[in-house]
Amino acid sequence: MSLRMDYNAASPDGMRALGSVHRYVVQSGLSKGLLDLVFLRVSQINGCAYCIGMHSADLLKGGMAVEKLVLVANWRDAGGLFEESERAALAWAESVTNVAHTNVPDADYEAAASVFDQKQLADLTLAIGMMNAYNRMAISFRVPPRAAKQ
Numbered sequence: 001m002s003l004r005m006d007y008n009a010a011s012p013d014g015m016r017a018l019g020s021v022h023r024y025v026v027q028s029g030l031s032k033g034l035l036d037l038v039f040l041r042v043s044q045i046n047g048c049a050y051c052i053g054m055h056s057a058d059l060l061k062g063g064m065a066v067e068k069l070v071l072v073a074n075w076r077d078a079g080g081l082f083e084e085s086e087r088a089a090l091a092w093a094e095s096v097t098n099v100a101h102t103n104v105p106d107a108d109y110e111a112a113a114s115v116f117d118q119k120q121l122a123d124l125t126l127a128i129g130m131m132n133a134y135n136r137m138a139i140s141f142r143v144p145p146r147a148a149k150q
């Protein structure tokens with residue numbers, strides 16, 4: 001896979017605007033570990049190799065055990081490995097990322113709203129939307145994973 005174009009150079013103002021959303025999300029009060037976990041799951045759903053590599057590395061650097069990391073894609077079957085807030089965030093991330101198929105049902109909203117307050121849920125949804133945008137940029141312009149560049 002080779003890079004189609006450098007979208008950061010092509011649209012620096014647009015990427016700075018997206019970066020502003022990222023800066024807001026990381027200071028929103030949601031934990032870095034939870035955000036990185038959601039970023040990884042969204043990237044797995046979308047098949048963004050660049051983002052999967054980056055967020056996996058971030059989670060490992062943050063202290064996540066490899067045994068847990070490899071089960072993110074199949075978190076529902078991982079028993080008690082994931083905390084309640086992580087399970088709620090992952091379920092919400094899947095429903096929102098797959099919005100064209102799920103239409104984000106009331107049951108998914110109610111499950112997330114039972115764990116997160118309104119600000120947290122709004123901020124989590126911003127984070128999910130932002131990661132979907134980053135995934136679409138990286139996939140559309142064929143950004144190779146960092147490991148493939150070495």
